[in-house]
Amino acid sequence: MSAMRDRVQRQLEKVSQRTAVAKATRHHYHTRRKQWAKMAEDGRLQSLRDWVRDVKNQALNNNDQVLAQFKASLEARGGHVHFAATAEDAVRQVVEIATAHGARLAVKAKSMASEEIHLNPALEKAGIEPVETDLGEYIVQLAGQPPVHIVGPALHMTRYDVAELFEEKLGEPMSTDPEALTAVARRVLREKFLQADIGITGGNAGIAETGTVVLFTNEGNGRMVTSLPRVMVTVIGLEKMVATWADFEPILTLLPRSATGQNSTVYVSAITGPRRPGEIDGPEELHVIVLDAGRSKLLGTKYQDALRCFRCGACLNCCPVFRQLGGHAYGTTYGGPIGVTITPLMKGFMEHADLLDACSLCGACTEACAVQVPLHHFIRDQKEERAQSAYTSGMERFLFRAWSWAWSSPGRYRLVARLAKWLSRPFTKNGYLTWHPGPLGAWGAGREFPAPAARSLRDRWEELEREVNP
Amino acid sequence: MRVSFFSTCLVDMFFPDIGVSAIRLLRRLDCQVDFPEGQTCCGQPAWNSGFREEAEKMAEAIIRAFAESEYVVAPSGSCAGMIRSVYPQLFEGRPELQAQARALAAKTYELSEFLVKILRVDLREQGAHFEGTVAYHTSCHMTRELGVREEPFQLLDQVEGVVRKDLERPDLCCGFGGTFSVKQPELSVAMADEKIADLDGTGAGYLVGADPACLMHLRGRLERLGKGQKVLHLAELLEMATRPARKEDRP
Amino acid sequence: MSDLLIQQFEAALKDLVTPLVTVESPAEAVAAVLDALHRREVTEVVAWADPLLDAIGLPGAARQAGVAWVAATPDADPTELRATAARAGAGVTGADFAVAETGTLALLSGPGKPRMVSLLPPLHIAVVRRERLLANQAALCKELVRLAAAGETPSSVNLITGPSRTADIEHILVRKVHGPGELLVILM
Numbered sequence: 081m082s083a084m085r086d087r088v089q090r091q092l093e094k095v096s097q098r099t100a101v102a103k104a105t106r107h108h109y110h111t112r113r114k115q116w117a118k119m120a121e122d123g124r125l126q127s128l129r130d131w132v133r134d135v136k137n138q139a140l141n142n143n144d145q146v147l148a149q150f151k152a153s154l155e156a157r158g159g160h161v162h163f164a165a166t167a168e169d170a171v172r173q174v175v176e177i178a179t180a181h182g183a184r185l186a187v188k189a190k191s192m193a194s195e196e197i198h199l200n201p202a203l204e205k206a207g208i209e210p211v212e213t214d215l216g217e218y219i220v221q222l223a224g225q226p227p228v229h230i231v232g233p234a235l236h237m238t239r240y241d242v243a244e245l246f247e248e249k250l251g252e253p254m255s256t257d258p259e260a261l262t263a264v265a266r267r268v269l270r271e272k273f274l275q276a277d278i279g280i281t282g283g284n285a286g287i288a289e290t291g292t293v294v295l296f297t298n299e300g301n302g303r304m305v306t307s308l309p310r311v312m313v314t315v316i317g318l319e320k321m322v323a324t325w326a327d328f329e330p331i332l333t334l335l336p337r338s339a340t341g342q343n344s345t346v347y348v349s350a351i352t353g354p355r356r357p358g359e360i361d362g363p364e365e366l367h368v369i370v371l372d373a374g375r376s377k378l379l380g381t382k383y384q385d386a387l388r389c390f391r392c393g394a395c396l397n398c399c400p401v402f403r404q405l406g407g408h409a410y411g412t413t414y415g416g417p418i419g420v421t422i423t424p425l426m427k428g429f430m431e432h433a434d435l436l437d438a439c440s441l442c443g444a445c446t447e448a449c450a451v452q453v454p455l456h457h458f459i460r461d462q463k464e465e466r467a468q469s470a471y472t473s474g475m476e477r478f479l480f481r482a483w484s485w486a487w488s489s490p491g492r493y494r495l496v497a498r499l500a501k502w503l504s505r506p507f508t509k510n511g512y513l514t515w516h517p518g519p520l521g522a523w524g525a526g527r528e529f530p531a532p533a534a535r536s537l538r539d540r541w542e543e544l545e546r547e548v549n550p
Numbered sequence: 551m552r553v554s555f556f557s558t559c560l561v562d563m564f565f566p567d568i569g570v571s572a573i574r575l576l577r578r579l580d581c582q583v584d585f586p587e588g589q590t591c592c593g594q595p596a597w598n599s600g601f602r603e604e605a606e607k608m609a610e611a612i613i614r615a616f617a618e619s620e621y622v623v624a625p626s627g628s629c630a631g632m633i634r635s636v637y638p639q640l641f642e643g644r645p646e647l648q649a650q651a652r653a654l655a656a657k658t659y660e661l662s663e664f665l666v667k668i669l670r671v672d673l674r675e676q677g678a679h680f681e682g683t684v685a686y687h688t689s690c691h692m693t694r695e696l697g698v699r700e701e702p703f704q705l706l707d708q709v710e711g712v713v714r715k716d717l718e719r720p721d722l723c724c725g726f727g728g729t730f731s732v733k734q735p736e737l738s739v740a741m742a743d744e745k746i747a748d749l750d751g752t753g754a755g756y757l758v759g760a761d762p763a764c765l766m767h768l769r770g771r772l773e774r775l776g777k778g779q780k781v782l783h784l785a786e787l788l789e790m791a792t793r794p795a796r797k798e799d800r801p
Numbered sequence: 802m803s804d805l806l807i808q809q810f811e812a813a814l815k816d817l818v819t820p821l822v823t824v825e826s827p828a829e830a831v832a833a834v835l836d837a838l839h840r841r842e843v844t845e846v847v848a849w850a851d852p853l854l855d856a857i858g859l860p861g862a863a864r865q866a867g868v869a870w871v872a873a874t875p876d877a878d879p880t881e882l883r884a885t886a887a888r889a890g891a892g893v894t895g896a897d898f899a900v901a902e903t904g905t906l907a908l909l910s911g912p913g914k915p916r917m918v919s920l921l922p923p924l925h926i927a928v929v930r931r932e933r934l935l936a937n938q939a940a941l942c943k944e945l946v947r948l949a950a951a952g953e954t955p956s957s958v959n960l961i962t963g964p965s966r967t968a969d970i971e972h973i974l975v976r977k978v979h980g981p982g983e984l985l986v987i988l989m
Binding site (some may be wrong): 098104121157213214215233234235238242258262263265269270273287289292298299300301303304306307308325326328329333342343347348349350351352353354355360361497499511547550 | 813901910919949979
């Protein structure tokens with residue numbers, strides 16, 4: 081049994097997590113569809129999706145130039161740009177910047193890229209305290225757990241769980257009212273924002289024209305992290321760049337509407353370099369670390385389109401597998417359809433090829449993807465590569481070859497069908513099998529499997545033909 | 551109208567009643583139906599597992615079987631989907647086969663799609679009648695690969711006595727997914743359970759669908775759970791609904 | 802200025818639990834601000850050092866009403882201003898643009914227009930000139946494109962659409978997280 085299946089089985093036992101994830105994804109699925117229906121009515125949904133696909137494709141096709149332009153633009157405005165070929169490089173760069181400034185406290189806005197490179201443990205090792213400031217991330221950080229879902233990291237915890245956690249970690253009695261709990265987090269984290277030496281963010285988009293990084297947030301922590309600390313560090317995937325502000329427009333319009341269905345997130349913060357002369361807040365020093373960590377492996381390949389992803393989460397919210405598994409069972413930073421698609425490509429094919437089985441190929445993701453990545457087609461395509469690789473056992477290959485040989489001739493097909501019927505006869509009751517050999521064992525654990533019919537349709541055709549074509 | 555019936559391997563081997571119902575229904579709607587003997591299996595299990603060559607081998611057999619057909623109709627959204635969306639992508643470097651694959655795709659239909667778009671039926675004219683509360687599951691390949699979404703609902707609405715109790719998430723995958731059903735059985739069953747919970751919520755007595763694979767999976771789970779809802783293929787419901795009252799009137 | 806546009810703006814803001822007060826004169830604008838401050842018992846305000854706010858006499862009127870008005874003037878001490886902003890009951894700004902379709906305020910950073918004013922206090926009051934009200938996000942993007950082409954993109958562009966919010970606990974919507982919990986827009 082693969083590690084994936086092991087994780088799946090354990091995750092399926094976590095009923096409260098599953099309920100919470102199902103609730104959250106269902107809600108966002110509906111709010112996105114409502115917003116998309118409105119845009120479709122206004123006749124602009126498809127044109128926006130095509131526009132964002134085109135600007136992203138252009139930036140990906142010219143990725144080197146776009147990154148070079150981003151670097152030049154930001155450095156001209158006093159910012160610093162670093163390229164990190166690997167996750168380790170990125171971590172090293174962030175830690176170097178932080179220690180160079182003698183930072184002791186870092187406040188973090190939500191960043192999947194920083195999760196991906198496992199930044200927090202490295203900061204802690206270097207004597208820097210990283211504090212997650214997105215409420216959900218803060219909660220799971222206090223609890224010592226990884227996030228259960230990218231949009232709602234702590235949705236598996238009830239208000240009672242959160243109150244108990246806050247009481248334990250903050251040492252004061254807590255109400256269980258969500259508003260009161262949020263107010264506590266506001267109070268505690270404000271101190272952190274005001275005292276922090278360094279603010280660390282991700283980026284939903286980068287604009288090469290001016291060296292701008294854009295954050296989409298709702299709570300205000302993104303604004304805090306980019307306004308108050310003296311030093312700001314952004315870790316952003318190289319695929320997030322677009323060339324110009326004009327190219328940014330479809331992202332502004334489509335990202336929030338696809339993520340949660342909002343017309344806009346409460347805050348869209350476009351940061352272009354450190355503070356200017358005469359400004360009294362904003363970072364004095366700004367660093368952007370452009371992260372590769374496997375992304376460039378997709379450039380120029382048939383899978384390049386997957387790099388269009390701007391992490392809206394629409395695919396997670398419609399995926400029937402994700403709603404059962406939440407975030408943990410995938411065992412990787414990115415879960416759901418996008419995670420299954422890019423992880424084997426970016427992070428090692430053989431190591432992560434088992435993820436490809438966490439998909440029923442239903443196609444809901446491809447339908448929902450704001451930037452029109454053919455997600456489930458890419459998953460199936462990778463299964464083709466996997467079938468030819470050492471991952472796939474000789475036995476499986478043989479079985480499919482034998483089956484396709486047998487069933488590509490009507491004579492052999494009839495023979496096999498008759499054989500199956502004959503073999504199953506002693507193991508049939510009420511039209512269902514009583515014995516589930518081989519792969520059917522997995523079926524039979526939870527479901528009845530029908531026995532082959534006594535007379536196939538083919539067997540019945542002769543008399544049926546007489547009936548319908550007299 | 552001459553229709554070649556593509557039973558699909560599941561219907562041929564496990565659910566021949568669905569095939570019988572579909573053929574009778576087509577006949578009742580004035581189609582001449584034939585059953586090309588060369589038909590086997592569309593090959594989608596191989597395709598979905600990444601075995602392209604194997605899928606092509608089976609596709610060749612299907613192409614041969616239906617070469618002379620005018621219309622090919624299948625009681626399965628996923629099998630019709632395989633022929634329509636995937637066959638044209640096969641046979642790279644073999645232009646003759648590619649052309650044949652495309653020709654077949656151009657004349658292949660799922661059953662409800664054929665009834666609505668080609669035959670343009672109005673079953674009310676047939677006095678269609680079936681007493682029952684029905685929840686319809688919209689299979690993934692049918693809706694997303696073939697783009698057939700409204701047709702089954704339109705047909706159900708043409709049957710007097712059918713009370714639709716729509717699922718909250720009719721479009722949510724039932725969990726079959728081909729080899730997924732045995733490679734990730736726990737997940738597959740969890741997904742079936744979610745579908746069944748939705749079904750319970752509707753209060754419907756019948757779960758109806760147009761893809762035998764989905765129905766096999768859901769019925770298998772319903773049966774194991776000992777639940778009371780009955781599972782019907784759309785063809786079976788429509789055939790029963792349009793059955794003439796007197797034996798003599800049957801074709 | 803199209804009444805329709807203002808109506809659209811008002812409706813969008815209403816969906817964001819943000820009242821819109823439309824005024825016809827500087828005096829009315831001042832009265833609306835002071836009224837809001839009074840009702841929330843705000844005694845200390847941090848504000849943009851902004852020509853519009855000065856022109857309508859807002860700082861003076863506030864002080865006369867007993868409200869400590871601390872503007873981000875060039876000679877203001879940054880540390881003290883930050884402490885004030887962290888304490889103040891309200892932050893008052895102008896707005897560089899507003900978007901009727903979505904109820905968005907666009908605030909550009911610059912001397913006299915620090916980010917903390919619209920961020921730290923629990924109440925954010927924005928005084929917006931009608932000429933700055935744009936129809937939709939496309940129109941706003943046109944302005945941002947123009948700024949970039951002219952080399953005038955500021956260090957911070959903040960698009961603010963309603964008060965801060967989260968649903969991270971049991972998926973229950975709570976307003977007032979890290980940013981202001983209350984927003985008030987005065988259109989003049």
